[in-house]
Amino acid sequence: MVKKVFKYIGLTLLGVILILSFTNPNLKSFKEFLGNNNNVSRESNYLIFSIYKETIPTTQHSWGSHIYYLGVALNFYKIDEKTNYERSTDEIN
Numbered sequence: 314m315v316k317k318v319f320k321y322i323g324l325t326l327l328g329v330i331l332i333l334s335f336t337n338p339n340l341k342s343f344k345e346f347l348g349n350n351n352n353v354s355r356e357s358n359y360l361i362f363s364i365y366k367e368t369i370p371t372t373q374h375s376w377g378s379h380i381y382y383l384g385v386a387l388n389f390y391k392i393d394e395k396t397n398y399e400r401s402t403d404e405i406n
């Protein structure tokens with residue numbers, strides 16, 4: 314009985330991981346999500362999700378701020394936004 318329960322739990326987890334890995338969005342989907350923005354890159358690519366970065370230029374600096382997004386299950390979620398000033402003070406501390 315216990316073996317069957319573990320078997321079903323394992324198969325369920327395997328199914329969830331497979332579904333998430335097949336629905337991990339690619340860079341083309343991210344560019345479409347932002348409207349074909351050329352200032353984007355994939356920072357990290359994992360089995361079930363990816364982290365993307367949008368770079369926004371400013372008038373003072375060539376690259377002013379970055380917005381990070383989490384891509385999972387064909388969706389994108391904003392997770393972080395920092396300017397160059399905030400980045401430089403974070404790196405000093």
